[in-house]
Amino acid sequence: MSELTEKLKQDIIEHLNLEDLQPQDISDNEPLFGGAVGLDSIDALELIVLLEKNYGIRIDNPEEGRRVFQSVGSMASYIEQNRK
Amino acid sequence: MAARVFVTGWGIISALGRGVEANLAALKGGRTGIAHPEHLKTLHKHELVTGEVKAANSQLAAWAGVSPASEISRTALLGLLAAAEAADSAGLSQQELKTAGLINGTSVGGMDISEQHYEALLKGESLDYHRAFAGHDCGISTEFMAERLGIKGHLSTISTACSSSANAIMQAGRLIRAGAAQRVLAGGTDALAVFTLNGFNSLKILDPAWCRPFDVNRMGLNLGEGAAYLVLESEESAAKRGAKVLAELIGWGNTNDAYHQTASSPEGKGAYLAMKKALEVGGREGLQIDYVNAHGTGTANNDLSESMALQAMFGEQLPDYSSTKSYTGHTLGAAGGIEAVFSLLAINHNLKFPNLNLGQPMDVLPSAPLQKLHAGSRVDTVLSNSFGFGGNCTSLLFTR
Amino acid sequence: MRAYISGTSAISPQSTFEQEQYLQQLQVPEQAYLAALEPEYRQYIDPKLSRRMARIIKMSIAAAKKSLEQAGAATEAGGTAEAMPGAIIVGTALGCLQDTEKFLAEIVETREGLLSPTAFIQSTHNTIAGQIALLLGCPHHNFTFVQRGFSFERALEDALLQIGEGVPQVLLGGVDEVTPTLFQILQQLGCAEGAVGRYPHLQTSEQQPAWGEGATFFALTREPSANALACIEGMHTFYGAATAREVQEQIAAFLQHCGMDTGAVDALMMGFTGNRQEDEIYSQIAESYFPDKPLLGFKNLCGEYFTASAFGLHLAAIMLQRQQAFSGTLLSGELKSPFNNILLYNRSQGKYHSLMLLSS
Numbered sequence: 001m002s003e004l005t006e007k008l009k010q011d012i013i014e015h016l017n018l019e020d021l022q023p024q025d026i027s028d029n030e031p032l033f034g035g036a037v038g039l040d041s042i043d044a045l046e047l048i049v050l051l052e053k054n055y056g057i058r059i060d061n062p063e064e065g066r067r068v069f070q071s072v073g074s075m076a077s078y079i080e081q082n083r084k
Numbered sequence: 085m086a087a088r089v090f091v092t093g094w095g096i097i098s099a100l101g102r103g104v105e106a107n108l109a110a111l112k113g114g115r116t117g118i119a120h121p122e123h124l125k126t127l128h129k130h131e132l133v134t135g136e137v138k139a140a141n142s143q144l145a146a147w148a149g150v151s152p153a154s155e156i157s158r159t160a161l162l163g164l165l166a167a168a169e170a171a172d173s174a175g176l177s178q179q180e181l182k183t184a185g186l187i188n189g190t191s192v193g194g195m196d197i198s199e200q201h202y203e204a205l206l207k208g209e210s211l212d213y214h215r216a217f218a219g220h221d222c223g224i225s226t227e228f229m230a231e232r233l234g235i236k237g238h239l240s241t242i243s244t245a246c247s248s249s250a251n252a253i254m255q256a257g258r259l260i261r262a263g264a265a266q267r268v269l270a271g272g273t274d275a276l277a278v279f280t281l282n283g284f285n286s287l288k289i290l291d292p293a294w295c296r297p298f299d300v301n302r303m304g305l306n307l308g309e310g311a312a313y314l315v316l317e318s319e320e321s322a323a324k325r326g327a328k329v330l331a332e333l334i335g336w337g338n339t340n341d342a343y344h345q346t347a348s349s350p351e352g353k354g355a356y357l358a359m360k361k362a363l364e365v366g367g368r369e370g371l372q373i374d375y376v377n378a379h380g381t382g383t384a385n386n387d388l389s390e391s392m393a394l395q396a397m398f399g400e401q402l403p404d405y406s407s408t409k410s411y412t413g414h415t416l417g418a419a420g421g422i423e424a425v426f427s428l429l430a431i432n433h434n435l436k437f438p439n440l441n442l443g444q445p446m447d448v449l450p451s452a453p454l455q456k457l458h459a460g461s462r463v464d465t466v467l468s469n470s471f472g473f474g475g476n477c478t479s480l481l482f483t484r
Numbered sequence: 485m486r487a488y489i490s491g492t493s494a495i496s497p498q499s500t501f502e503q504e505q506y507l508q509q510l511q512v513p514e515q516a517y518l519a520a521l522e523p524e525y526r527q528y529i530d531p532k533l534s535r536r537m538a539r540i541i542k543m544s545i546a547a548a549k550k551s552l553e554q555a556g557a558a559t560e561a562g563g564t565a566e567a568m569p570g571a572i573i574v575g576t577a578l579g580c581l582q583d584t585e586k587f588l589a590e591i592v593e594t595r596e597g598l599l600s601p602t603a604f605i606q607s608t609h610n611t612i613a614g615q616i617a618l619l620l621g622c623p624h625h626n627f628t629f630v631q632r633g634f635s636f637e638r639a640l641e642d643a644l645l646q647i648g649e650g651v652p653q654v655l656l657g658g659v660d661e662v663t664p665t666l667f668q669i670l671q672q673l674g675c676a677e678g679a680v681g682r683y684p685h686l687q688t689s690e691q692q693p694a695w696g697e698g699a700t701f702f703a704l705t706r707e708p709s710a711n712a713l714a715c716i717e718g719m720h721t722f723y724g725a726a727t728a729r730e731v732q733e734q735i736a737a738f739l740q741h742c743g744m745d746t747g748a749v750d751a752l753m754m755g756f757t758g759n760r761q762e763d764e765i766y767s768q769i770a771e772s773y774f775p776d777k778p779l780l781g782f783k784n785l786c787g788e789y790f791t792a793s794a795f796g797l798h799l800a801a802i803m804l805q806r807q808q809a810f811s812g813t814l815l816s817g818e819l820k821s822p823f824n825n826i827l828l829y830n831r832s833q834g835k836y837h838s839l840m841l842l843s844s
Contacts, residue, residue, distance in 0.1 A: 017535040038532060041347060045288060045601045052598050062288050127596045191608060193630075203592045205665070213672035221578055222609065223632035239723050240638045243579070243609035243630040251627060258645055282591050283604035340572070340617040340626040345605055357623055473605065474614020476626055 004076045012072070015050045016043055028073040044069055051075075057082050089257045089334075091482070092327040093174025093269075093315030095166040096425045098412045099135035099308055102147070103169060108429050111437050112457060116411050118294055118306050124276045125200070128285065132292055134276055135308025135413025137162060148232075155215045157194035158309070160225040163273030164232050166311035166421075170269055171233060174315035174327060178234055184315075185238030185265050186230045187256050189248030189272030191417035191472075193222035196277045225273065238265055243417065245472030246379075247338070248272050249312070250420025250480055254336035256316045266321040271313030271421030280416065281307055287346065295382035295414075297407035298391070298453045300444045305381040308413025312421035314428070331428050334368070335481030337361025346473050347385050352393030354477035355379075359397045359467060362479040371465060371483075373403040375436045377423045378453070379469040380407020381414050390469065391448040403467075406454040410440035420470035420478065427466040427482050434463050485648040488712040489842075491554030491703035493547040494798045495520050496786045497696050498684070501547070506802065507810040510785070513679035517667045518696035518787035533619065536602050538582040540661040543699035544574070544612045545619060548655055552620075554711075555653065555703030569703065570651035571625035572613050575639035576659045577632050577790030578666070579609035585665055612659055625651075633832025635660075636794040637721050640840075644719065647706045657701040658794025662787075670695055679787065684812045686758050686784040693757035696787015700794035702801075713805040716797075717825075717841040718742040724835050728768035731837065735773070735829065738839045746773065750823035753780040753800050755830040756815065757788050765831065770816075778809075778817035780826070785812060793830040793838055800826040804844040 009023035012032075016039070026032075032039045039047075044062065047069050051057045057079060059065050068078045096103065099117025100110035110117065121134045123141070137144075144161040145152045148168070171181055201216035218224070226241045238259070242251045249272025256270035274280075284290050284307060291304035314333075322329060339361060341354025348355065363371065379390055387407075394402060408426050415422055430436055436458035445452035464484045471477045494500045497518035498511055511521065520543060525534055528546040537545075556567050587603040605611075610628040617626050625646060629638035636658035643654040670676040679694030708715065720738040739746055752774050754766040770779050780803075782796040803809060807821040825843040 019535060020531050040344070042345065042536070042602060042605065045286070048288075049286075049598055049600050199588060199591070202588045205669075206589060206592055211672075213669055217669045218673060221632065222630040223577060223635070226631060236724065239631060239634060240629060241631045242627060244613075244626070244628050245608045245610055255627075255642070258649075262645055262648060264645070278591060278596065279588065279604075282596050282599055283587065283601070283607070286599040286601040286604055338625050338627065340614070340623050342617045342621050342623050345611075345614065345618065354623065472610070473608050474610040474626070475617060476610060476614065 004079065005072050008072050008075055011050055011054055016046055026072060029071050032069055032071055055079050055083065086261045087263055088319040088332060089260045090317050090319055090322045090332055091314050091330045091428060092317050092322050093170045094330060094425050094428060095169025095173060096312040096422060097137055097162055097166045098310035098415065098422055099137060100411055102165065104425065107425065111411060111426065111429065114438065114440065114457065116294065116440055118413050121276065124278065126278050126281055128281060132290060133294060133306050135306060135415065136276055137309055155197055156228065157219050157225060158196045158275035159190055159193055159273050160219065160228045162275055162309065162311040163188065163225055164229050166271065166273065167229055167233060167269055167313045170313040170315050176315065180267065181234050182236050183267065184235050185268040186226060186235045187240045187242065187252040187268055187270040188226040188229065189242045189252035189417050189420065190222045190225055190274055191243055191245050191248055192274050192277050192280055193225055194219035195279050196275045199277060199279050238268065244476045245474060246414065246416050246419055247470040247472040247476045247478040248417035248420065250470035250478040251338060253314060253420060253424055253480060254338060254478060257333045257336055260316060260318045267315065267317045269313050269315055271311065272418045273311030274309055274415055274417040276307060276309040289383045291382060294441050295410055296441045296443065297380035297382040297409055297439055298387050298446050299442050300446055302382045302384060302387060304383050305409065306413040308415040310412060310415045310418045310422055312418060312425045314424055331431050331482045331484060333480065334483050335362040335366030336479065337365060338478045341475035341477055343475060348389035348471065350389060350392065352389040352396065354475055355390050355393035355469065355471060356396045358477040358479040359393065362467065362481045366481045373465050373467050374463045375430050375466045376403050376405035377427050377466060377468040378405050378407045379471045380409055382409060386471065387446065388448065391446060395449055400450055402450050404436050404454050404458065406437055406439040408437050423468045423470065424480060427468045430463045430466050431482060431484050434461065435459050436463060485644040486718065487644055487647045487704040487706065487716050488708045489702050489714050489716065489801045490705045490709045490712050491551040492701065492713060492798050492801055493550035494698060494700040494795055495522060495543045495547050496698040496795055497521065498785045510684045510812050513683055513694065516678045517662045518679050518683065518694055520697050536606065538580055538606060540580055540582065540659060541606065541612055541615050544657060544659050545616060547699040547701040548616050548657060551701040551703045552655060555705065567653055568620060568622055569653045569655035571643065571646045571654045572616050572622055573627045573639045573642050573654060574613040574657045574659060575629045575635035575791050575794065576609060576612060577630055577635040578660055579630065580607050580611050581661055581663050581666055583607040585663060616655065632790050633836025634721055636791040637719060637838045640719050643704050647704065652706050654704045655701065656704055657699065658791035659699040660697055660789045660791045662695050662697040662789065667695055676788065682758055684784050686756055686781060686815065688758055688760050688763060690760055693759050693762065693788035696789050696792065698786050698795050700798045714801040714842045714844055717843050720839045722837045726837060728765050728772065731765065731769055732773050735839060742841050749774065749777060749825060749827045751778045751780055751819055751826045753782060753796055753826050753828045755783050755792065755796065756781040757783045769829065778819040779815045780809065780813050781815045782813065790832060796828050796830060797840055797842065800828055800842045804842060
C-alpha cells in the first residue's frame with residue numbers, strides 16, 4: 001500500500017505539473033482539493049485520465065471521482081479494490 | 085446624439101435547416117435538429133448526438149456557388165451561406181455591400197480541414213500544405229466571406245469561445261453607435277469538428293442523449309454547428325435606403341466572470357453583470373423584457389449559474405425564458421448569432437419558443453422555462469444570453 | 485479618440501522586458517525563427533497558477549502585469565498598485581498554438597480516446613485575455629480579436645472605443661507565438677524562411693521574411709498621466725492591394741484627420757522585413773513622400789508575425805519617451821532630439837494596412 005501511495009504521489013505531481021511539491025509534502029490523508037495541495041475541477045478530470053492511463057481503472061462519473069479523489073489514501077484504496 | 089442601431093437583414097443555417105423560414109418552421113413545430121452525426125468524421129458518431137447541418141461540404145459548396153474542388157472549410161461555407169442570406173434579405177446592392185463591414189465570430193475557424201491532415205503532418209508524410217493548413221486560422225474564414233460577398237469595408241473577427249458571435253453583434257452595435265460605421269454584417273459561424281467534439285467530451289460535459297437544459301436531471305450539452313448573421317445599420321443608413329427594419333439593437337454588455345477557466349461562478353456573477361450592463365446601455369427606465377433566450381447549454385454548472393443570475397437580475401419579475409439549444413445543440417461561436425435570429429423571430433412573429441425534452445424543471449427560479457410554444461401575446465423586447473470559456477459573458481437586448 | 489500609453493511592456497526576441505537592459509545588446513538568431521527571450525516567471529505568476537499555462541499565456545501575463553505596474557506607478561506617484569483596468573483586449577491572429585497542437589496530437593495518438601482536457605481548455609483564442617481577467621479578478625469587458633494582420637489593430641480600435649465610452653484605463657495586448665510546427669507550415673506555404681544570418685541588421689534579399697513572436701502589452705489611459713510615455717493620436721486601417729500612391733493618399737487623409745501636416749512628421753517607422761518585394765512599397769513611400777525623414781524599422785528585431793505592429797507601437801513609444809533610437813532601429817537618416825512624433829505604417833500579406841500616429 002505505501003509503495004502504491006508513494007507512486008501515486010509521484011504520478012500526481014508529474015501529471016498535474018505541481019512543480020513546487022515533493023511526494024513527502026503530501027500526506028496520505030490530506031485533502032487534495034481545497035487544502036494545501038489545492039487541486040480544482042480541471043485537476044479532477046486530469047486525475048480520471050491518470051487513473052485510466054496508469055492503472056487501467058475507469059471512472060465514468062465525475063461525481064464518483066470526487067469521492068475517490070479525496071486524498072491519496074482514498075485513491076490508493078480505490079485502486080486496490082478495482083485492480084483486475 | 086448617438087446613432088440608433090437597426091437590424092435590417094438576417095440569415096441563418098443550422099441543424100434546423102437552411103434559411104430563416106426553415107428555422108422558423110422547425111421552431112414552431114417543436115422539431116429538434118439534433119441527431120447522430122452523418123458528416124462529421126468521428127469515431128464517436130454512434131455514441132453521441134449533435135446538431136449537425138444536414139448537408140455534406142460538397143452540398144454546401146454547391147449552394148454557395150463555390151467550386152467543390154477548392155477545399156474551403158465548413159466553417160467558411162456555412163458562414164458564407166448565412167451571410168449571403170442576410171445581405172439578400174436586407175436588399176443590399178453590390179455597391180452597398182462594398183462599403184459595408186463584416187464582423188465575424190468563430191471559435192474553430194478552419195479546424196475541420198486541418199485536423200484531417202494533422203496525422204500526416206505528425207508522421208512526416210507528403211502533404212499538400214496549402215490545402216491542409218492555409219485555411220486554418222479564424223481570420224481567413226472572414227476574409228473568404230468578405231471577398232465572396234464583395235465586402236470591402238471594416239473587416240474583423242472576434243474569437244471569445246461560445247460568446248464570439250454575440251460579441252461580433254455587440255461590436256457592430258458599438259461601432260455604429262459611435263458613428264464609426266454605417267452598415268455592418270455581424271454574427272458568427274462554427275462547424276462541428278473532431279477537435280471540439282473530443283474537447284467537450286474530455287471535459288465530461290456532453291450528454292450522449294438529447295440535451296435537457298434547465299432540467300433537474302440534465303446531463304450536459306450536445307454540440308451543434310451553424311452560422312447566422314444580422315445586417316446592422318445606423319438609423320440614417322436604413323432610412324436612406326428605405327430598408328425594412330426587423331428590430332432595434334438597443335443594449336449590450338460583455339463582462340468577465342473571473343471565476344474559473346471553464347466553469348461559471350455558482351452565483352452567476354458574470355452573467356448577472358452582462359444582463360445588467362445590457363439593460364443599462366439600453367437606457368430605458370422600466371423596460372419590460374418579454375422573453376429571455378437563455379444560454380442554457382444543459383450542463384449542470386451553466387444552467388444553475390445562469391438561473392442564479394436570472395434570479396438576481398429579475399427576482400419575482402422573471403420574464404418567460406427558455407433555451408433553444410435543445411433544437412440546435414450548442415453551436416459555440418455561432419450560438420450568439422443563431423439565437424439573435426431566434427430573438428428577432430420572437431419579436432417579428434410574437435412567439436416564444438419552448439425548451440424541448442424538459443422532464444422535471446429545476447426549482448431555483450420562481451417559474452420553469454417555457455415548455456410549449458407561446459403565440460399571440462406581444463413580444464416587444466428580448467434579451468439573449470451567450471456565455472463562454474474564459475469567463476466571457478455577453479447579453480444582447482433587442483426591441484421592436 | 486486619443487489615448488495615452490501609461491505603461492508598456494514587451495517580451496520579444498530581443499531584450500526588451502527588463503527596462504535596464506532595453507535593447508542594449510541585440511540578439512542574433514540561432515534557429516530558424518526568432519524566439520522570444522522569456523524571463524523568469526515566478527515573480528509575475530504564482531507557480532500554482534502557472535503550472536498549466538503554455539508559454540504564450542505566461543508571456544502575456546508577465547507583459548500585462550508589468551504594463552499595469554508601470555501605469556499604476558504613474559498614476560499613484562511612486563506606488564506600485566495595479567489599478568484595475570476597465571477592459572482587457574487582446575489581438576492574436578493564431579492564438580494558443582502550443583495547446584492546440586498538443587490536443588490535436590493526443591487525438592491522433594489515442595484515436596479519439598481518453599484525452600486530457602487541459603490542452604483543449606487552453607486552446608481557445610480568448611484563453612489569454614480570460615486568464616489575465618481571472619488573475620486580476622477583472623469583471624469587465626474582455627475581447628479577443630483574430631483578424632490576421634488586423635488582429636492588434638482591431639484590439640486597439642476597441643480600446644479607443646472603450647476610452648471614448650468613458651473607461652479610464654484599458655489593458656491592451658498583441659500576442660502571437662511561433663512553434664516548430666507553425667514554422668514548418670509557413671515555410672511550406674512560402675510565407676517564411678530561416679532567420680539565421682539575416683537579422684537583426686536588415687539585409688534586403690529575395691528570401692521570405694523570418695518569422696517571430698512576442699507578447700506586447702499596453703496600459704492605455706484616457707487622461708495623460710505624469711509618466712505617460714506617449715499619446716496615440718489615431719489609428720487607421722485599410723484592406724486590399726494598394727500602390728505606394730494609394731497608401732500615401734491614405735496617409736495624407738489620416739494625418740489630416742489627426743490634425744497634422746505631412747511635413748510635421750518627425751520620423752517614419754515601417755514594417756521592413758528584408759524581403760525585397762515586401763519592402764518595396766515602404767522604400768517608395770519613404771523616398772517619394774518623406775525624403776528627408778529618419779526611417780525606423782522594427783521587424784528586423786521581432787521578426788514578421790501577424791501582431792508585430794504591436795511591437796512597433798511599443799518601440800515607438802519607448803523611443804519617444806527616451807528620445808533616442810536603439811541599435812538596429814534606425815534604417816536611414818538621423819533621429820535628432822527633440823522629436824515629437826512617429827508615424828507607423830505596417831503592411832501584412834500585402835493587404836492588411838495600418839497607420840498609427842504617436843506623439844510625445
